[in-house]
Amino acid sequence: MLKKITISLVLFTVIIFAKPTVNVTVDRKNVDLRTPIRLTIQFNDFKDYPKYNLDLGSDFQVVGGPSQSSNFSWVNGKTTSTKKAIYQIVAKRKGNLTIPSLDFKYKGKNYKTNQINIQVSDRMHRNSSSANSKNIRKQRKNNNNSQIFIEPICKKTSVYLGESLVISYRLFTRVSIVNYNIPMVTSISGFMIDKQERVENPKVKMQTINGIEYKTADLFNLVLTPTEIGKLEIPMQKFRIELENAGGGDPFDSFFNFSRNKVINTIAPAKNISVLRLPNDEPKTFTGAVGNFQLSAKLSDSEIESNKAVTLQIIVVGEGNFKNFTFPKPKFHSQLQVFEPKMKENISVKNNKIVGNKTWEFVIIPEEKGHYKIPPIKFTYYDLRKKRYVTLTKSNLVLEVTQNKHLLEERMKNMTREEVELLNKDIRYLHLNEENLESKYYSAIKDFRNYLFFILGIILIFVYIIYSLYMSYILNNPLLIRRQKAFAVAENEINQLPDETVIAFKKISNIFNKYLADKLNLQSGELYLKEITEYYQNKKIDEKLLEKIELTWRNIEEKKFAPNLVSEKELDNIKVQIIDIMKKIEKIK
Amino acid sequence: MKYNNRKKYSIGLFVIILILTVSIFGKNLNDERESLFKNGVSKYSQNKYTEAVEIFHQLENTDFVSFELYYDIGNSYYRIGKLGKAIQYWEKAKIIKPSNDDVDFNLKLANVKLQDRVVLPKPFLIFKYYKSIKQNIDIKKMLNYIGLLFFVTILLFILPKIFDNTSVKKRLLKFLFIPKYLLILIIFFLFLILFDTTNYKNNNDFGIVIENKIKVKTEPKEDADTIFILHEGSKVKILSKFDRKWYKVSYFDDKIGWIEIEKIGEI
Numbered sequence: 001m002l003k004k005i006t007i008s009l010v011l012f013t014v015i016i017f018a019k020p021t022v023n024v025t026v027d028r029k030n031v032d033l034r035t036p037i038r039l040t041i042q043f044n045d046f047k048d049y050p051k052y053n054l055d056l057g058s059d060f061q062v063v064g065g066p067s068q069s070s071n072f073s074w075v076n077g078k079t080t081s082t083k084k085a086i087y088q089i090v091a092k093r094k095g096n097l098t099i100p101s102l103d104f105k106y107k108g109k110n111y112k113t114n115q116i117n118i119q120v121s122d123r124m125h126r127n128s129s130s131a132n133s134k135n136i137r138k139q140r141k142n143n144n145n146s147q148i149f150i151e152p153i154c155k156k157t158s159v160y161l162g163e164s165l166v167i168s169y170r171l172f173t174r175v176s177i178v179n180y181n182i183p184m185v186t187s188i189s190g191f192m193i194d195k196q197e198r199v200e201n202p203k204v205k206m207q208t209i210n211g212i213e214y215k216t217a218d219l220f221n222l223v224l225t226p227t228e229i230g231k232l233e234i235p236m237q238k239f240r241i242e243l244e245n246a247g248g249g250d251p252f253d254s255f256f257n258f259s260r261n262k263v264i265n266t267i268a269p270a271k272n273i274s275v276l277r278l279p280n281d282e283p284k285t286f287t288g289a290v291g292n293f294q295l296s297a298k299l300s301d302s303e304i305e306s307n308k309a310v311t312l313q314i315i316v317v318g319e320g321n322f323k324n325f326t327f328p329k330p331k332f333h334s335q336l337q338v339f340e341p342k343m344k345e346n347i348s349v350k351n352n353k354i355v356g357n358k359t360w361e362f363v364i365i366p367e368e369k370g371h372y373k374i375p376p377i378k379f380t381y382y383d384l385r386k387k388r389y390v391t392l393t394k395s396n397l398v399l400e401v402t403q404n405k406h407l408l409e410e411r412m413k414n415m416t417r418e419e420v421e422l423l424n425k426d427i428r429y430l431h432l433n434e435e436n437l438e439s440k441y442y443s444a445i446k447d448f449r450n451y452l453f454f455i456l457g458i459i460l461i462f463v464y465i466i467y468s469l470y471m472s473y474i475l476n477n478p479l480l481i482r483r484q485k486a487f488a489v490a491e492n493e494i495n496q497l498p499d500e501t502v503i504a505f506k507k508i509s510n511i512f513n514k515y516l517a518d519k520l521n522l523q524s525g526e527l528y529l530k531e532i533t534e535y536y537q538n539k540k541i542d543e544k545l546l547e548k549i550e551l552t553w554r555n556i557e558e559k560k561f562a563p564n565l566v567s568e569k570e571l572d573n574i575k576v577q578i579i580d581i582m583k584k585i586e587k588i589k
Numbered sequence: 590m591k592y593n594n595r596k597k598y599s600i601g602l603f604v605i606i607l608i609l610t611v612s613i614f615g616k617n618l619n620d621e622r623e624s625l626f627k628n629g630v631s632k633y634s635q636n637k638y639t640e641a642v643e644i645f646h647q648l649e650n651t652d653f654v655s656f657e658l659y660y661d662i663g664n665s666y667y668r669i670g671k672l673g674k675a676i677q678y679w680e681k682a683k684i685i686k687p688s689n690d691d692v693d694f695n696l697k698l699a700n701v702k703l704q705d706r707v708v709l710p711k712p713f714l715i716f717k718y719y720k721s722i723k724q725n726i727d728i729k730k731m732l733n734y735i736g737l738l739f740f741v742t743i744l745l746f747i748l749p750k751i752f753d754n755t756s757v758k759k760r761l762l763k764f765l766f767i768p769k770y771l772l773i774l775i776i777f778f779l780f781l782i783l784f785d786t787t788n789y790k791n792n793n794d795f796g797i798v799i800e801n802k803i804k805v806k807t808e809p810k811e812d813a814d815t816i817f818i819l820h821e822g823s824k825v826k827i828l829s830k831f832d833r834k835w836y837k838v839s840y841f842d843d844k845i846g847w848i849e850i851e852k853i854g855e856i
Contacts, residue, residue: 329814334804337818367802414708419701427667427698428691431657432630434623438685440654444728445787453736457743464747 020045024102024113032121036088041066041102041113043083050111052104059097060089060118091120148173150219150239150268155352158274160382161229163290164194164321166352167222169237169268172207172214176244178261182220183237190232190275194323195223197349221349225324226275234271241266278382282389285328289381291320291354295392297377305404310364312397314341314377317357320384322347327360330375336399337365366401373398479521486518487586494575501571502563508571509556512578516549519585529553536588545584552577622648629661638668656685660692672699673799673821677854680797680824684790684856688725704820707841723786731786735779738772745769794827796836796853805846809835816846825853 020043027038037060043050049068056062065087091097099116153168171177182198202217219239226232243262278290293316300311314327322345332338339362347356366372374397383390412420444450474481493511497504517527520535529550536546556574559566629644642665648658663678676699682692712720746769749761798819806813809831817840819825825838828845836853839845 338815411706414706415701419697422698422701425698427664427695430630430633430661430664431691432627434626434655434657437622437653437655440652444732447729450729450732451736453733453740457736457740460740460743460747464750467751 020106020111022046022050022102022111022113024099024116026099026116026118029117030119030121031091033091033094036090037118039065039087039089039099041085041087043085045081046083046106049083049085050104050106052102054087054102055100056089057098057100059092060099061092062087062089091118094120096120147175148177148241148243148264148266150237150266152234152237152268152271153218153352154271154273157272158276159226160276160278160290160384161226162278162288162321162324163226163382163384164323164354165191165224165226165273166349166354167224167234167271168199168218168349168352169220169222169239170216170218171202171239171241172209172216174212174214177241178244179242180219181240183239185222185237188224188234190226190228190230191224191234192227192324193222194225194321194354195221195347195349197221197223223323223349223354225321226273229275229277232273232275234273236270237268239266239268240264279389282382283380283391285378285391286380286382286389287325287328289316289320289325289379290384291318291381292383292385293318293320293379293381293392295377295379295394297394297397299374299397299399302398303400303402304366305406306366306369306401307404308365310366310399312362312364312374314360314362314379314394315357316359316379319353319355320381322354322356322358325381327358327379329362330377332364332375333372335366335368335370336372337367339363339365364399366399369401369403371398371400482518483521486515487582489518490515490582491579494579497575501566501568505559505563505566505571505574508574508578509560512552512556515578515582529557539588541588542584545581548577548584549581552581622651622653626658629665633661633665633668636668638665641665642669654685656682656689656692659685660689660695663692663695667695667699671799671821672702673797674854675699676822676824677797677799677856680795680856687727699822703822705823709841722782723789726782726786728783728787728790731779731783735776735783738776738779742769742772742776745772795856796825796827796838797856798823798825798848798852799854800852803848803852805838805840805844805848807846809837809847813847817844819848827853827855 022041022043025040025042027040028035031037041052041054054062066085068083068085070081070083089099097118097120099118101115102111102113104111149172151170151172153170154165156165159165169182171180185193185196187193198220199218202219204215204217207214207216220237222234224234241264243264295314295316297312297314300313304310316322316327327341327343329338329341341360341362343358343360345356345358347354347358349355376393376395377397378391378393380389380391382388412423415423490511494508497507513527516532520527520531522531532549532553533546536549552574559570625644625648629641629648632638632641632644642662645658645662645665648654649662659678659682663675663682666672666678667675676696679692679696679699683689683696686692711717745765749758749765752758752761798821801821803819804815805817805819807816819840823840825836825840825848826842828837828839830836830850831847834850835847836850837845838848838853
């Protein structure tokens with residue numbers, strides 16, 4: 001309630017007593033074609049925003065805005081009201097250009113602002129040489145930004161190849177900083193980036209430059225290793241810095257929570273570095289260390305049982321390029337089982353130098369008892385102070401190994417019961433005779449004897465197929481069956497003849513008839529002797545057999561008219577003759 | 590005609606003489622081998638193991654070998670104290686007779702005495718059995734068994750068809766329906782196992798470390814770094830050969846490195 005009353009009172013005072021004024025300002029007067037200019041139109045003691053037409057002529061164009069803000073101030077009993085309209089504008093061409101004056105009418109009164117001259121140059125190259133960075137510094141000094149700038153600080157401008165280089169980006173400021181963003185450096189030509197770190201809780205110091213006192217603080221450290229020889233450039237880096245609002249002292253700002261921080265981009269200029277070649281007389285133990293180091297080495301135990309582990313710790317302490325060297329593995333005794341070392345490093349940037357330590361831990365397992373001398377541990381680096389290679393040596397490390405009494409017990413711990421029992425047993429006895437000799441080049445897969453059953457099976461399949469085909473052929477030829485089975489049928493019927501002679505004779509004559517008919521593929525009723533003789537004459541059979549057939553045929557034919565007269569003996573004779581003839585016929589192909 | 594008969598007789602005579610010569614000569618050779626083998630056994634019995642090894646190696650250097658020969662060489666080396674060599678020859682014997690109790694026992698005993706012991710996680714039961722089947726398969730026997738099953742299956746298919754009597758035929762067809770298809774399935778699976786086993790045996794060469802301790806190197810060079818160390822008797826898979834001096838080996842399909850050829854006894 002009190003706040004509302006205060007505001008109303010202030011507004012009333014402003015309306016009654018204030019005299020309105022207007023002015024136009026820009027944030028920079030020297031710019032390039034792409035850099036936007038912040039143009040601020042400030043209306044002092046206006047009741048509200050007047051209507052105006054922002055005419056920038058043909059040389060400028062608006063690219064952003066307007067963003068509007070208002071504030072009130074009350075200083076020494078005098079109250080002022082300020083309204084701002086902020087535009088982002090860019091120049092359309094280079095040269096000495098003019099932002100025209102602003103004319104407008106407010107409550108019957110004319111207002112006019114001053115013209116502003118702007119110097120517009122070509123586009124600036126961000127990855128340019130130091131000459132450009134000088135321009136930027138000059139430009140920065142010309143601008144209001146000279147109150148704040150960042151310098152890359154490097155103690156050396158000349159380094160050796162492989163030597164680590166620390167660049168600290170130091171902020172110089174006369175204004176209060178709220179926050180800042182550091183750049184993310186992904187690559188620098190000719191350098192390897194070992195480390196980049198934002199300085200946590202930067203220490204603020206005072207420094208006077210050209211009679212002006214600045215607050216300084218290191219914001220960002222970049223640790224680089226040159227990979228090329230010659231003159232190299234570390235390019236400019238862009239920092240985004242948030243400044244505390246200039247009107248921060250105004251109690252109304254905090255009172256009405258109207259304060260707004262200003263964000264600016266500040267560019268740290270490029271830095272030139274000369275990279276020199278290391279001398280060529282490097283020892284064999286040199287692995288790339290450049291700086292100033294100390295070496296220490298120790299064994300975790302100097303006395304140990306066999307098959308137990310001991311650690312050899314090698315530590316390199318000092319300042320230099322810790323990231324860029326390794327430790328040459330010493331040649332250990334062959335009875336010592338040495339594993340690949342575990343490496344640890346602890347480095348930091350202090351006073352623009354890389355300091356810390358690097359540790360290698362070799363796990364060693366001696367297999368047999370004995371007195372083992374660890375070979376001299378040598379570490380070579382290029383000393384930057386002495387300007388020569390220095391080799392550090394650590395010797396006289398000795399390992400006493402005693403017999404491990406618990407080894408067998410330890411091994412038995414991992415064994416099954418069956419395996420422990422086997423330990424006390426002996427191998428099985430010899431085989432006294434060679435049972436089956438085998439060729440050295442024998443291959444069961446290539447031995448056809450192992451495929452006998454397969455071959456038999458396949459033969460069986462073929463036999464079955466042939467049999468099936470034959471059977472189907474026979475079934476489709478009944479005459480053939482008759483001819484082939486004629487003898488078997490006839491013989492069977494003869495054997496089953498009745499005892500009575502008359503009936504038996506009749507039957508036997510039929511059997512003979514039928515047999516011959518079957519053989520000639522004819523019906524038995526259609527059969528005549530002439531046909532039979534012709535058929536067998538064509539077959540060129542023995543003449544005696546043909547005679548015998550004729551005789552037997554005629555004999556039967558004659559006796560057919562008086563079967564009662566056929567005696568038992570005659571019947572038996574006929575039977576024998578018929579069987580004999582049939583057997584002989586069967587032999588004819 | 591007479592000439593032809595004489596020719597036939599002379600060829601027959603030649604064949605008979607040839608067969609007799611070969612059989613007599615062969616018998617002599619076999620006798621010689623047998624006596625040499627018995628001599629080796631006798632030296633072993635007299636605790637003259639080195640001499641026994643020498644005699645057995647003479648037999649090994651012929652074109653013919655046997656399970657018993659390899660087994661006995663393995664035993665002789667074990668007695669001398671050369672565990673790696675013993676394992677190498679027992680493994681060779683196991684290739685000829687994969688399921689022999691004596692060689693299995695000796696190998697188990699030797700494995701207990703190895704310095705390098707790798708305890709692998711227990712596999713699934715089915716994989717364990719399958720691995721055991723693969724290791725103990727006698728390819729010769731397996732081929733014969735599959736062949737016999739194949740023959741029986743063919744018989745089962747054909748048998749009902751050769752009967753004329755339709756009722757017997759129907760009964761047989763009904764009765765044999767499941768067994769014959771079951772047999773086909775069994776044959777199929779046996780073939781798969783056989784194929785897998787022969788493929789495994791043909792494509793994987795193994796060797797045994799025959800020196801007390803060897804360094805497995807990162808590359809085939811004497812001054813190369815040592816990756817790991819193996820002791821006598823450890824079994825490695827030989828992956829490739831380099832320059833007739835080095836084997837590229839893997840230990841339990843996990844660690845890979847190079848070993849000088851003379852330090853490995855090829856199985």
